[in-house]
Amino acid sequence: MSMLEIKNLSTEFTTDNGIVRAVRDVSLHLEKGEVLGIVGESGSGKSQTMFSTMGLLSANGKVVNGEIWLNGKNISPLAFKDPREYEKTMDSIRGNDMAMIFQDPMTFLNPVLRIETQLIEPILNHHPDMDKKEAIAKAIELMRKVGIPSPENRIRQYPFQFSGGMRQRIIIAIALACDPKVIIADEPTTALDVTIQAQVLELINNLKDEIDSSIIMITHDLGVVASICDRIAIMYGGKIVETGTTDEIFYEPKHPYTKGLLSCISNPEETERKELHPIPGSPPDLLNIEEGCPFADRCENAMKVCKLKMPECTTFSDTHGCSCWLQHPMAKGKGE
Amino acid sequence: MSNPILKVTDLKVHFPVAGGVFSKKQVVKAVDGLNFEIMPGETFGLVGESGCGKSTTGRAIVKIYNPTEGKVEFNGEDITKIKGKELSQFRKNVQMIFQDPYASLNPRMTVGEIIREPMDIHNIYSTKKERENRVRELLEIVGLKPDHIRRYPHEFSGGQRQRIGIARTLALNPKFIVCDEPISALDVSIQAQVINLLENIQKKMDISYLFIAHDLSMVKHISDRIGVMYLGNMVEIGEADDVYNSPLHPYTQALLSAVPIPDPKVARQKKRIVLEGELPSPIDPPSGCVFRTRCPNATERCAKEKPKAVKVGNRSVACFLYE
Numbered sequence: 001m002s003m004l005e006i007k008n009l010s011t012e013f014t015t016d017n018g019i020v021r022a023v024r025d026v027s028l029h030l031e032k033g034e035v036l037g038i039v040g041e042s043g044s045g046k047s048q049t050m051f052s053t054m055g056l057l058s059a060n061g062k063v064v065n066g067e068i069w070l071n072g073k074n075i076s077p078l079a080f081k082d083p084r085e086y087e088k089t090m091d092s093i094r095g096n097d098m099a100m101i102f103q104d105p106m107t108f109l110n111p112v113l114r115i116e117t118q119l120i121e122p123i124l125n126h127h128p129d130m131d132k133k134e135a136i137a138k139a140i141e142l143m144r145k146v147g148i149p150s151p152e153n154r155i156r157q158y159p160f161q162f163s164g165g166m167r168q169r170i171i172i173a174i175a176l177a178c179d180p181k182v183i184i185a186d187e188p189t190t191a192l193d194v195t196i197q198a199q200v201l202e203l204i205n206n207l208k209d210e211i212d213s214s215i216i217m218i219t220h221d222l223g224v225v226a227s228i229c230d231r232i233a234i235m236y237g238g239k240i241v242e243t244g245t246t247d248e249i250f251y252e253p254k255h256p257y258t259k260g261l262l263s264c265i266s267n268p269e270e271t272e273r274k275e276l277h278p279i280p281g282s283p284p285d286l287l288n289i290e291e292g293c294p295f296a297d298r299c300e301n302a303m304k305v306c307k308l309k310m311p312e313c314t315t316f317s318d319t320h321g322c323s324c325w326l327q328h329p330m331a332k333g334k335g336e
Numbered sequence: 337m338s339n340p341i342l343k344v345t346d347l348k349v350h351f352p353v354a355g356g357v358f359s360k361k362q363v364v365k366a367v368d369g370l371n372f373e374i375m376p377g378e379t380f381g382l383v384g385e386s387g388c389g390k391s392t393t394g395r396a397i398v399k400i401y402n403p404t405e406g407k408v409e410f411n412g413e414d415i416t417k418i419k420g421k422e423l424s425q426f427r428k429n430v431q432m433i434f435q436d437p438y439a440s441l442n443p444r445m446t447v448g449e450i451i452r453e454p455m456d457i458h459n460i461y462s463t464k465k466e467r468e469n470r471v472r473e474l475l476e477i478v479g480l481k482p483d484h485i486r487r488y489p490h491e492f493s494g495g496q497r498q499r500i501g502i503a504r505t506l507a508l509n510p511k512f513i514v515c516d517e518p519i520s521a522l523d524v525s526i527q528a529q530v531i532n533l534l535e536n537i538q539k540k541m542d543i544s545y546l547f548i549a550h551d552l553s554m555v556k557h558i559s560d561r562i563g564v565m566y567l568g569n570m571v572e573i574g575e576a577d578d579v580y581n582s583p584l585h586p587y588t589q590a591l592l593s594a595v596p597i598p599d600p601k602v603a604r605q606k607k608r609i610v611l612e613g614e615l616p617s618p619i620d621p622p623s624g625c626v627f628r629t630r631c632p633n634a635t636e637r638c639a640k641e642k643p644k645a646v647k648v649g650n651r652s653v654a655c656f657l658y659e
Contacts, residue, residue: 198593
């Protein structure tokens, strides 16, 4: 059984200009102990998919369709009649079963509280039987686990006394506090410098073997997913266009968008200088978006049908699937 | 060999930080003694982590900041003290592309006005008609439609805005452009569009670039030569391919090994040199070599003396290991 399974999730936002369909019919599953990368550009819906899962949508956002199965329980807001009951359930799930690591280490922590206060809060919340002393001992142990030197002293400090990389470690420690089964990391290294990013990725890689959690990694950086993920889902215009193991996505990409993404990044390991092939145009506006493949406007091989109807998912192996009309038997030979 | 279009000698830019009543006045040594040259038609990449002084260097070159010490020569002329007419002439030749395409365009001006403004200031065309024609031409060069001229910046996406910024930069036919992280605010698929545009413009107009970025793979792609900065100092300069294939300075080695490679098979085998610790403060940089606190090869000598740049082949490295 999957740790987390999302079925046909759709999320909409009501704005002054109309309805923004940020997540459209997304299905995902996360297995035990695996690292799943969700890759997409800004506005592709990757973060909103996870916010929907965690019940952290902003007030104008609403899950309109779909099921979210965690541990055999449907935790989609649609499965609850009473919104208060949903909040109560999510309160017990957040932190305990699912935890989130956010992008910006500078704004996540409360600047006027000591690290100690912020670290023991989730521990005390979820372990009512623990007293403060035990919680602090556990917090120090967590800080050591994420590689913060002399945690006994640093736990009494305030966030401003920590650098960006160290704060991100604190945030990871808070996420790990209650041994969650699923950790969602939303661009955890985007705000960090390359050498600090390497430290944090190394930490996540080591923790992955140590702790018993599955990780969802949201990112736009293909370099990061290549080094850390087992499986990848590519999102575009609110939809998942291709999923596969890391090798399948990088070496046998099927969707024109995935291919485009891979050919417009530069690989510093390659000795000859190849020309970059950018994808023409820009990502779609999700406001009042029409049915049909969201990538059709930028796709070289777009056909009539692409603008009318979203293609079904074609599978190539147990793990590899792609939603593109080019994979339809009637489109054989096109786009090769 | 021709003369360099830009020559930077011992450039230092220090900023005073206001101390309290009782504390000593302190200075941030943002840039602390840089030497490099840029040839005509060349792209020089400047890389380093945030706070290493790369943007300050770019700004000192276009005279947004005045250097504390040292010389910046443009076409053989020292520009650190120029004023009036000479300065105006210099501004015509040296332009800048900014990082944030949302903040660098005035939201109350139309695209036409934004691109025309430099021409108005420098009075390069006599009639309005000529200027307008030039604006349309520029829009076409950067891949926008000439009839976008009456639109406002908010009607464009990030990548398109960056194109507007580039068109404005080109309005005066500059010889040298400082690109300060021109792609880091853009989406991956858009970054390549802008990089290709910059390359095409360079081919057509024979412009030199100083390309400042922290995305090392893109810098390698666009640059002929690269300079690596750490805490206000240049640690290594060399041909882009040489620096990437065989980095000499321990910091360059660590920095390059930290770049995530978008190729899973290579990424799995790659050995990372993970640097211990964090960047020291530029208010109180380490004595001697600034990198010694994180360097795996640091010796006692590194704490006492500051290493001078030495030539290794056609590269220059500031490290005692290569003396």
